[in-house]
Amino acid sequence: MQRLTISLDDELADAFDELIRQRGYANRSEAVRDLLRRELGERDLGTGAAKHCVAVLSYVFDHHERQLSSRLTDMQHDHHDLAIATMHAHISHEDCVETVILRGATEQIKAFAQGVIAETGVRHGQVQLIPIEEAMPAAQKWRRR
């Protein structure tokens, strides 16, 4: 553990404390750690340094839309190596929201997520990528030894 001392002008320090209050951080250190992790994660995802990630893909769709439900399910089965889990909720007579948890090679996950988001009838599609050390599930790692 290293201790860093940083200097901020009053205006920036006040704005930072306000952000900490709004977001409910316990203290400045936890807020700085979070900001740094996000920045480093985005850098690694942007430069391609993060080869593996877990991701949370979420979207809304109309289940009356022709074939869309089964098309989305087919896409997940076609990438069963990436799609770890899916949660589905019916949010109105027409609309469903789904979240898919993915794990694997960053480029494959980006391509899969973009494909789902671009499907006709899929709305509010978003994907959050979280860089990880490697894509191998713990069980496989254990078997390998």
Ligand code: NI
């Ligand atoms: Ni539904």
